[in-house]
Amino acid sequence: MIVRFWGVRGSIPVPGKETIKYGGNTTCIEVLTSEGNLMIIDAGTGIRALGQQLMKEDFGHGKGVCHIFFTHSHWDHIQGFPFFAPIFIGKRNKDGKVVKSSANRLHIYGSAESSRSIEDSLCGQMSDCYFPVSLSDLSATISFTYLTGKPIKIGKTKITTLPLRHPNGCLGFRIEDNGKVLTIATDCEHPENGECDPNILALADNSDLFIYDGQYTPEEYDPNKFNICLPSKKGWGHSTAEEGIKAAIKAHAKRLVITHHEPLHSDKMLDSMEKKAKGFMPSIVFAREGMEIVL
Numbered sequence: 001m002i003v004r005f006w007g008v009r010g011s012i013p014v015p016g017k018e019t020i021k022y023g024g025n026t027t028c029i030e031v032l033t034s035e036g037n038l039m040i041i042d043a044g045t046g047i048r049a050l051g052q053q054l055m056k057e058d059f060g061h062g063k064g065v066c067h068i069f070f071t072h073s074h075w076d077h078i079q080g081f082p083f084f085a086p087i088f089i090g091k092r093n094k095d096g097k098v099v100k101s102s103a104n105r106l107h108i109y110g111s112a113e114s115s116r117s118i119e120d121s122l123c124g125q126m127s128d129c130y131f132p133v134s135l136s137d138l139s140a141t142i143s144f145t146y147l148t149g150k151p152i153k154i155g156k157t158k159i160t161t162l163p164l165r166h167p168n169g170c171l172g173f174r175i176e177d178n179g180k181v182l183t184i185a186t187d188c189e190h191p192e193n194g195e196c197d198p199n200i201l202a203l204a205d206n207s208d209l210f211i212y213d214g215q216y217t218p219e220e221y222d223p224n225k226f227n228i229c230l231p232s233k234k235g236w237g238h239s240t241a242e243e244g245i246k247a248a249i250k251a252h253a254k255r256l257v258i259t260h261h262e263p264l265h266s267d268k269m270l271d272s273m274e275k276k277a278k279g280f281m282p283s284i285v286f287a288r289e290g291m292e293i294v295l
């Protein structure tokens with residue numbers, strides 16, 4: 001299994017000279033399974049560059065197949081979708097119908113529990129007041145599957161989901177492929193009682209790679225605790241690297257990668273956060289755009 005990070009930022013893209021090292025694009029993770037199936041977790045703005053890369057091969061000829069999993073529909077996880085070039089590739093016949101044999105195939109997965117389906121959210125984002133092309137006018141063929149908590153399979157790869165603690169909900173993923181386990185838990189807040197979220201522990205149990213939302217420093221998350229006069233981020237649905245380390249140790253995860261970086265955090269700030277976190281867990285890494293991990 002190969003894991004590539006195309007977007008590691010939370011909330012809003014932040015391009016600029018202060019974010020060159022870690023990157024400014026919002027969440028998008030590519031997972032290539034051992035059988036060569038392409039999974040994409042979230043369509044934040046990072047998916048645009050992934051689309052350009054994919055267009056150089058099968059997707060440029062309408063022969064590509066991918067499985068896009070949405071953790072949830074907050075902006076920073078869907079905003080890149082209309083700019084994912086493979087959605088526009090597919091021939092149409094005289095009646096304007098897509099010729100399936102010459103169109104890219106996108107299988108899209110979202111939570112069955114969400115207050116609004118992922119199809120509705122993508123459709124809304126592409127309504128004419130926001131974007132000139134509607135979802136129904138795309139040339140790729142798109143199917144929607146709603147995840148109910150029952151594991152699903154893509155080839156031999158098993159995908160298990162559990163809900164995470166996030167406003168309006170979010171899905172965490174456990175991807176088991178060829179004896180390796182990848183856990184993705186972005187957009188999740190740790191419980192207030194000092195315990196770890198049992199769903200996170202179940203998803204990350206003995207995982208080879210555990211990707212966790214460490215958007216805030218402990219001081220930003222709960223300024224009152226440190227006598228800092230700033231607004232609290234409690235209840236905003238995000239966590240800290242320190243909480244990620246706690247969960248990783250408890251779940252016996254082998255490697256921990258922190259993602260969903262706060263837009264206000266410059267490269268310098270993330271460097272210092274990573275250095276501090278390495279004091280507690282030397283193998284921890286803060287995700288960078290373009291980073292690739294082979295499991």
Ligand SMILES: [Zn+2]
Pocket residue numbers: 010011074076077187260
């Ligand atoms: Zn987010």
Ligand SMILES: [Zn+2]
Pocket residue numbers: 072074166170187237
């Ligand atoms: Zn969110």
